[in-house]
Structures are given as structure tokens and as C-alpha cells.
Amino acid sequence: MSTPQPPMPQTAPEWQAARPGYTSPIPVVRTHLGHALASEWTKIRSVRSTMWTLGVFVLLVVGIGLLTGLVVSSQDADLGGESPLGLGFFGLLLGSMCLITLGVLTTASEYGTGMIRTTMVACPSRARVLTAKAIVFFLVAFVVTLVSATLIGVLHVAMLEGNGAKDPSGGEWLKGTVGVSLYLALLGTLSLAVGSIIRHSAGAITIMIGALLAPLVIALFMFSESLKDVQQALFEYSIPNQMSVFYANSLSESGPSGWDPVWIMLSITAAALAGAFALLEKRDV
Known part of the structure; x- marks a missing residue:
């Protein structure tokens, strides 16, 4: 009987012998917030909902603003030394619903389509994902609103120069x-946070539209004297009234003034985002 021979050691191929270790040509990069921002920017500019909502927003702000300016100038109405910037309020109030819709869709639509799973696999840090969404949306909403409000403001000043309108001061231009723009961008970011909390597009949009219109509508039908204080509070802190503060056309003599609406909306948005962050870490995707 022949004795079994030990197995011969296998020799590596020539190409592997020359390269004792394999190094992937794909560089390993430690991800950070910048990558998440780039991803969310790609998403928000490539989906059709962004083009539609922002397109309708610009159409409402500029279109209604031009229509209002044309009506006032054609009737030779005397503005009595008032700033013409206030005429842009009507278009911005209606346009705010477009920003609310886009803010909700920025987060809630991914839950509806299931793409949130892909997003979380690509970026396991959930807080980073929500932070990137909020930053990108806020900047987009702010820039679009600023350009639209400035454009219609310049047109109103030019159109109503002969109607007794005063030339707006620097402070009025800044607020108007x-x-x-800061206020509406924060309102849209609040909608984004609500969309993340609700995780349902239609439900979150309904809640935000109700928050926009319901307080003012309810206050209009409070005729009882016992509810006078409640009615006044609803008037003062309703979103339309806070927006009118930027044009010195407040619906009430008391309540927020100056830059107060920005700080109020900033506080509410920060609280909503904190709740969204907390729930996002606890929930399953």
C-alpha cells in the first residue's frame, strides 16, 4: 500500500502573486451632511411636484399682484401716501398654500411611494436625512419667495407712482x-415637519391648510361677547394677520408687530422639527 501524500500547496496566479493585496479602485469616503444635502437637492429639483407647486406659486404671486396693481392704477385710486408693497399680500397669501403642499410632499411622499426605505439604506443616519431635507427645502422656498416678492414689489412701485403711493423706505423693503420670505419659508418647513410626523400627504396638507385658514374663519363667526378675547387672539395670531404685519396692514391694533411673526413661526417650526426628529428615531421605516 502506498502512503497518502500530503496535499500540494496551491500556487497563486501570476497576476495575484505580483499583487499580494487587492485594493478596490472605488475610493472609500466617509459620508457627511454635504452628501445628504446633494442627494436631497437632486431629489427636489428632479421631481415634477416641485416644478408644479413652485410654478403655480410664482404665477399666483406675480399674476395676482399684477392684476391688483392694474386695477388700482386704472381707477386712478389715491393710495393716500401708503406703501404700494402691501398690494403683494394677496398673491403671497394664496401662494403660501403651494409652499405648504411642497413642504409636506418633500417628506410624506417618500413614505407613500416606499422610497423612504431606499433613502434610509443609502443614509442610515435618520437625523441627517431630515436635516438635509429641511435645509434644502427652506433655501429653495426662501429664494423663490424672495425673488417673487421683490419682483412684484418693484412692479407695484413703478405702476402706482402717480397714484399717491409713497416711495417705500429701506425698512419697508426689507420686511416686505x-x-x-423668511416667514413663508418657515411655514413651509413647518409643513415638512408635519409631513414627517403624519407620514401621509393628504392628511398633513389638510392639517396645514386648516392651520392657515381656520383660525381667521372661526374668529369671523364669533359674535358672542363672552368669546371676544378668544376672537381677538385668533385674529392676532392667525397666519394671514401675521403675514400682513410685514406690510404694516395688521388686521388688529394689538398682537404681533415688527419682526415678531418670524420669531413666532421659528419657535413653532423648531418645536415641530424636534418632534419629527424624536419620532423618526423611534419608528420603523
């Missing part, structure tokens, strides 16, 4: 453009 930057101030109202």
Missing part, C-alpha cells in the same frame, strides 16, 4: 421682501 426678506421678512415675508
Whole structure:
């Protein structure tokens, strides 16, 4: 009987012998918030909902603003030294519903389509994902609102120069453009947070539209004297009234003034985002 021979050691191929270790040509990069921001920017500019909502927003702000300016100038109405910037309020109020819709869709639509699973696999840090969504949306909403409000403001000043309108001061320009843009961008970001909490597009949009219109509508039908204080509070802190503060056309003599609406909306949005972050870490995707 022949004795079994030990197995011969296998020799590596020539190409592997020359390269003792394999190094992938794909670089390993530690991900950070910048990558999440780039991803969310790609998403928000490539989906049709962004083009539709922002397109309708610009159409409402500029279209209604132009229509209002044309009506006032054609009737030779005397503005009595008032700033013409206030005429842009009507278009911005209706346009705010477009920003609310886009803010909700930025988060809630991914839950409806199931794409949120892919997003979380690509970026396991859930807080980073929500942070990137909020930053990208806020900047987009702010820039679009600022450009639209500035454009219609310039047109109103030019159109109503002969109607007794005063030339707006620097402070009025700042509030009527930057101030109202900050407020509406924060309102849209609040909608984004509500969309993340509700995780249902139709439900979150309904809640935000109700928050926009319901307080003012309810206050209009409070005729009882015992509810006078409640009615006044609803008037003062309703979203339309807070928006009108930026044009010095408040619906009430008391309540928020100056830049107060921005700080109020900032506080509410921060609280909603904190709740969204907490729930996002606890829930299953």
C-alpha cells in the first residue's frame, strides 16, 4: 500500500502573486451632511411636484399682484401716501398654500411611494436625512419667495407712482421682501415637519391648510361677547394677520408687530422639527 501524500500547496496566479493585496479602485469616503444635502437637492429639483407647486406659486404671486396693481392704477385710486408693497399680500397669501403642499410632499411622499426605505439604506443616519431635507427645502422656498416678492414689489412701485403711493423706505423693503420670505419659508418647513410626523400627504396638507385658514374663519363667526378675547387672539395670531404685519396692514391694533411673526413661526417650526426628529428615531421605516 502506498502512503497518502500530503496535499500540494496551491500556487497563486501570476497576476495575484505580483499583487499580494487587492485594493478596490472605488475610493472609500466617509459620508457627511454635504452628501445628504446633494442627494436631497437632486431629489427636489428632479421631481415634477416641485416644478408644479413652485410654478403655480410664482404665477399666483406675480399674476395676482399684477392684476391688483392694474386695477388700482386704472381707477386712478389715491393710495393716500401708503406703501404700494402691501398690494403683494394677496398673491403671497394664496401662494403660501403651494409652499405648504411642497413642504409636506418633500417628506410624506417618500413614505407613500416606499422610497423612504431606499433613502434610509443609502443614509442610515435618520437625523441627517431630515436635516438635509429641511435645509434644502427652506433655501429653495426662501429664494423663490424672495425673488417673487421683490419682483412684484418693484412692479407695484413703478405702476402706482402717480397714484399717491409713497416711495417705500429701506425698512419697508426689507420686511416686505426678506421678512415675508423668511416667514413663508418657515411655514413651509413647518409643513415638512408635519409631513414627517403624519407620514401621509393628504392628511398633513389638510392639517396645514386648516392651520392657515381656520383660525381667521372661526374668529369671523364669533359674535358672542363672552368669546371676544378668544376672537381677538385668533385674529392676532392667525397666519394671514401675521403675514400682513410685514406690510404694516395688521388686521388688529394689538398682537404681533415688527419682526415678531418670524420669531413666532421659528419657535413653532423648531418645536415641530424636534418632534419629527424624536419620532423618526423611534419608528420603523
